[in-house]
Amino acid sequence: MVIKMGTGMSKKCTSLRLKMVTTAGLMAILASHQALASGASEPGLPQLDINTWPSQIFWLVVIFGFGYLVMAKIVTPKIGVVLEDRRERLDEDLGKAREASANAERIRAEYEAGLETARNEAAEFARKAAAEASEKASVAEQKAASKLATKVAAAEKKLREARGEALENLKVEGNLFYPMLDARRMEVYIKTIDNNGNTLNEISAEIIDEFFFENESKNVILFGPGAEKFQATFQNIAHVKIIPNIFPSAQLMAKEVQQKFNLKAFEDLAYFEPFYLKEFVATKPKKLI
Structure with a gap:
């Protein structure tokens, strides 16, 4: 118009x-x-x-x-x-x-609608795939953990039996037992226990050499994860005996060491040398790593 x-x-x-x-x-x-x-x-x-x-x-x-x-x-x-x-x-x-x-x-508009639909479908597919993978991984992890726990329990039982048998054979009147937890070089965390299981000296950080037990009149039994490195040190000392592959109270000692470390009884051991002895037995507050 x-x-x-x-x-x-x-x-x-x-x-x-x-x-x-x-x-x-x-x-x-x-x-x-x-x-x-x-x-x-x-x-x-x-x-x-x-x-x-x-x-x-x-x-x-x-x-x-x-x-x-x-x-x-x-x-x-x-x-x-x-x-x-x-x-x-x-x-x-x-x-x-x-x-x-x-x-x-x-x-x-049709293209954007199709693109949005494709994105939603892809996101949903990825979510489902991730959920399925997570579920499968969780099931596999639970099975593996169950098998591992069974094996660990059996190994710990055998170890406790062997440890108990070995200690029973070593329970001779007058012996002193020194469980050792390894540190660095010649340093260990050590504890003194008598034949009846009584603690004579609380756990402490020590530097061990061939003269450490020279004034001890009783037989000395060294064991634990920190003892084996001293076999060459004490091989010619008759009253010091090292029992390899026996780790009684190792877990207990580790817990005690951690407790004392948290209570600032030991210095941070990250810088021993060259004055490692001084730093090893220091009592000033440590820094947690």
Whole structure:
């Protein structure tokens, strides 16, 4: 509706412009003929000679009519057709552009919806796969832990039996037992126990060498994870005996060492050398590693 109204108004404006141009042209021709007429009677202004006016008016009407017919029947319709074609092409192009824009928007919306669906499906698949893998790993871990616990329990039972048997064979009147927990080089955590299991000396950090037990009159039995490294040290000392592969009270000693360490009874042992003895037996507060 708007396009048709615009086209009609355009045609009217074009016709009005053409009529105004034609009228102006006729007036100019009339003025020129008047000047020519006056020039015939007066040398200076021939166009004002009134004797030539009838012929000028006649030819003016003829020329005006011919020009009007040419403009009205040939020029103006062609211009109107060109303008109408141009407007129709513009309207068609605008319609196609709007349609293409709508199609592009629809395709983009469909693409985004499909992409969001694919993302959700991938996330759900990953979540399910992770849950299944976690469940399988948990089941496998529980089975392995159960088997390991069974084996560890059996090994501990055998170790306790062997340890008890070995200690029973060593329970001779007058023996002193020294469970040792390994530290560094010649350092150990050591504790003194008599034949009846009574603690004579609480656990302490010591530097062990070949002269450590030289004033001890009783037999000395060394055992535990810190004892085996002293076999070469005491191999020629008769009253010192090392029992390998026997670890009685090792766990208990480890707990006692940790308790004393937490109570700041021992210094941080990370920097023994070169004054390792001083640092090893120091009682100033340690730093937990």
